Amino acid sequence: MSIEINVRDFGAKPDRSDATLAVLSALAACRASVDAVLVFPKGDYHFYPETAHEMYAAISNNSHGLKRCALPLLGLNGLTVKGNGSRLVMHGIMMGVIISASSDVTIEDISIDWEHPFYAQGDVVDASEKHFDMKIPSAFPYAIKKDVLVFPGEGCEFPLTHFLEFDPATRAVAYMALDNAGSPWHIERRAEALAGGAVRIFADMKTPPKKNNVMVLRTGTRHSPGIFIDESRDVRFTNVTVNHCGGMGFIGQNTENITLSHCSVTPSGDRMFSASADATHFVYCRGMIRIENCLFENQLDDPGNVHGIYGRLDERIDEKTALVRLVHHEQVGINIAKAGERMRFVSNRTLLPFAESTVTGVRILNVDRMLVTFDALPQFSPGDVIENMNRVPDLIITGTTARRNRARGFLITTAGKVIVENNTLSTPGSALKISGDANSWYESGAVSDVTIRNNKFIDCNYGVWGRAVIDIDPEMPEFSDKCYHRNIRIEQNLFRTFDTGLVYARSVDGLSFTGNIMEKTVSYKPRERMKQALTAEHCANVNSDR
């Protein structure tokens, strides 16, 4: 029988006082019982980093390091968090929720936001190719220090390093707007206060913003993701909203079975932005990833990405042991192999597998290098990669809307069974991207069974992040006669689009494109990057009714 633990009984108050210690005490009480229910009576609860639980966390595609967290659910088996529509409001550099080494965890009816966001925005009042001027609403306090626009937050201060133009009419990224309007990434830029309260930013821009558009002002790195799920099993989110965070909204890794039902990543108040990076992201999960009836909008990166990690083979140490490296700086510290797991050896030139072997031992040296011992270690060239074949989730994305974000829609690279259906996708890049590479992002792996059906693709690709509405574009330096991806069926979808390209496919064996409807719109000027609806290169067994 489950027992209800009410956070108010432990001193949490729905006012601006710090609920952090009270919630930690309530969680300790949950730990003492089986199948506990942690209850937040409806209200706004505020969390500050000063007394928050802290732990080292390596969070894939975010940053690694010591992280403080409002709701640390660690080593718990059987816990339900009932939010009753409460808002958990964070202050400063910290995370909302960490679920680690736990099983059977459910979170319901709760939203997570930051009182003071890490990002800001300004209304463009003038622009040229060399500058733009904006008025920054009072909700986003700023200062100009040593000619740099900085945003003083709670216990932190970040300079403006990058920005992206939004159209207030659509609340989406402006047509064909480039990151930083085409000026360099991640640099501090000269700023000047103008008479009348405007701020001028100097930048060499290829796509200068339009007057009256909104510039989303980006700062910092992915230090404070919203919800992190690690090394767990059977985790469910129902009606959970992330309004903002300094990183990804939901980031799960090495976890079996994650469900998001009626969840959202969406801005609060007048903000044009929600999460500062992807809405959802799942790395080396297992079992089933289920995303149903969700809404992901205005986050500053993709609504979702499901992938594994290619570990690079740097050196043979002995007959059975290889020195393996995690190359991408946002993958460091992640466990990618355990004794007993089956690894596939893949050429980084062709992306094709050339051997498989079972891990007999792993010695972690540091966050980016480990010694992995195999029952049989094949010959390899330094640069070839390994991929864990035991961490291959199935994926269902259904009833979900994704729009108004930066970049693409759902990125799918898993060899499990994938169904994407009944979604409405309107993304500035390709709505679906099935890629894979072993030389830059190191995101594995090849798909083997993907069904994309009954979705509505609405005016996708109005930005700079795609080729077609669906991009299948693994990146291999050399093509061979074998394909990387297999069995992708695209059927009965509605493509409502101002542009030409519906599907670009590379290195797929078994591509079917049937029963789809295309409706032409005039929403944007056609980009015509593709000359026809379907392009298939280096593919086999292509079946199209167009």
Add this chain to the structure above:
Amino acid sequence: MSIEINVRDFGAKPDRSDATLAVLSALAACRASVDAVLVFPKGDYHFYPETAHEMYAAISNNSHGLKRCALPLLGLNGLTVKGNGSRLVMHGIMMGVIISASSDVTIEDISIDWEHPFYAQGDVVDASEKHFDMKIPSAFPYAIKKDVLVFPGEGCEFPLTHFLEFDPATRAVAYMALDNAGSPWHIERRAEALAGGAVRIFADMKTPPKKNNVMVLRTGTRHSPGIFIDESRDVRFTNVTVNHCGGMGFIGQNTENITLSHCSVTPSGDRMFSASADATHFVYCRGMIRIENCLFENQLDDPGNVHGIYGRLDERIDEKTALVRLVHHEQVGINIAKAGERMRFVSNRTLLPFAESTVTGVRILNVDRMLVTFDALPQFSPGDVIENMNRVPDLIITGTTARRNRARGFLITTAGKVIVENNTLSTPGSALKISGDANSWYESGAVSDVTIRNNKFIDCNYGVWGRAVIDIDPEMPEFSDKCYHRNIRIEQNLFRTFDTGLVYARSVDGLSFTGNIMEKTVSYKPRERMKQALTAEHCANVNSDR
């Protein structure tokens, strides 16, 4: 019976190749036997961070974080490392040795150095109150980027942030030279390349350097200490030398019994600097700290410091629980209390104890805050502090020379039995400092039995870091009629000095100054900060034969 494990049998070579993995394998072999001896046949062994063991370490008075290390001695009981005069040469940001959770560890006949030091130096060729020009020897590669002098190292690059003037005639800090010649700390300074290969640094200086003096150019923080000892027992170093490191030379904490015999911290080659911070430092150790027949010179901070940590009482959480904070940023993450340990409650106003209690539980919240539960928690004012009375080492410093460093000599704050005898100390600040404070450095605790005898104090206090040759100067905002320190005997020492003040004492009950000899020198211009040899303020039971 002990077994010898030779690192060369595991592939370590005395050349510039990376010995890191080979030494890790040799250490694994040591782990398999009782009382193993890890042998380095005489030679230079090089260590690079790429494959080095990494772990989170909170290193008192240095920095906390993930640290890579050449020689990680973790959880070992009974190990001798025989260096046979070998040099372990580090490359880049990493540490030399970490000894943690181990017992009965001996390291002999080895030296630790960095191929490419974190600091640099330049020969002053011209100076005014607004600038100095220097020629930087080719051993210290530099660049000027965006008007800042930077030092590209191995996998790192640090800007010049602070500097200190040395006199090549004495190889010591120049007479009365201020840190950064009196200009601000830790800022980037404008630099300019001059014709003829000199570099000009702009700074508003109170003590501009003299032509032909050497400026030691300081960068970065204490990221890479040399040897770290944590949570261990019975650790001995014999004939171990640290030539350089980016932090302290030897830093031990929460460890019982540490001996340094015939150890050195001393520069290699033509470097004017050795360690970038203290030569030795011991925090909350127990048993005996023994420093015998050692040489500490040219490090950029004190030769030694033995102290505890005052934890600040921030808030009463319940009848028995207090929220305790580690305030100093270089004390975060350190364990200061365990269940069963006896804590003393101390006023931060008077520094005097007002209660004692036993810890019944500790919950670490994050690196700077914890909940500590006591069997009885007295009334306290926020800001009052606690001090662990179970971590109070005895201390012997004997036969040791300390000179040419930045700042003071040995800093001693431990309630254990302390003997300082037969040493030769010639430091730019006070040669011995017995202080304590609960408001800035939070270094505990009061001494109760100190003997200082038969030492030679040679021309100490030629710099800006002292009042008298021996400074006893606990810092309390309010004096009461009780004293902080007790029982300090200063006897039969030779004070050879150009200056007036021999002992300044504050808040000592039982100070004796007898049988000492003073010899006047003309080595430097007298500072005359003190008007007489002995000054005692707020003291009781003072006995002096002068």
